[in-house]
Amino acid sequence: MKIALGSDHGGFELKEKIKKHLQKKGIEVVDCGTNTSESVDYPDFGYKTAKMIVTDQCDRGILVCGTGIGISIAANKVKGIRCAVCSDCYSARMSRQHNNANMLALGGRVVGEDLAIEIVDIFANTEFEGGRHARRVNKISDIETGNMI
Ligand code: RB5
DSSP: OEEEEEEOGGGHHHHHHHHHHHHHTTOEEEEOOOOSSSOOOHHHHHHHHHHHHHTTSOSEEEEEESSSHHHHHHHTTSTTOOEEEOSSHHHHHHHHHTTOOSEEEEETTTSOHHHHHHHHHHHHHOOOOOTHHHHHHHHHHHHHHTOOO
């Protein structure tokens, strides 16, 4: 599994911790920045990281901004992205099992490091259940492509 990481300044510190954690577990990581805690604009990094997923250069992506909200909104504008903001383990599990989320967004100013790492592990290790959930996820794609009836 190859995971793309991206953050703004509000998520920089947590993104670095997540990067170290994943690398320690032997997971390949592509860091799309930002690389300092200097103020930047989250859409730049949400977009850049999301592109890694939809171009098949990475399997999944993890984004961090102050709340996880802005950067997830930006990523979800990229066709093919299903980015879930999660602050708890249950939502992280469901985002994979039911929604086939291909990106996770975290709030660096919302979740503590230990919880964030648990959420990341769940996101990385949980599979999509398919079945009735596939039908629903396909309808999301239909909305995106203008084919929803
Ligand atoms: C930056 O101050 C902050 O607005 C950003 O990190 C994020 O929380 C936006 O949703």
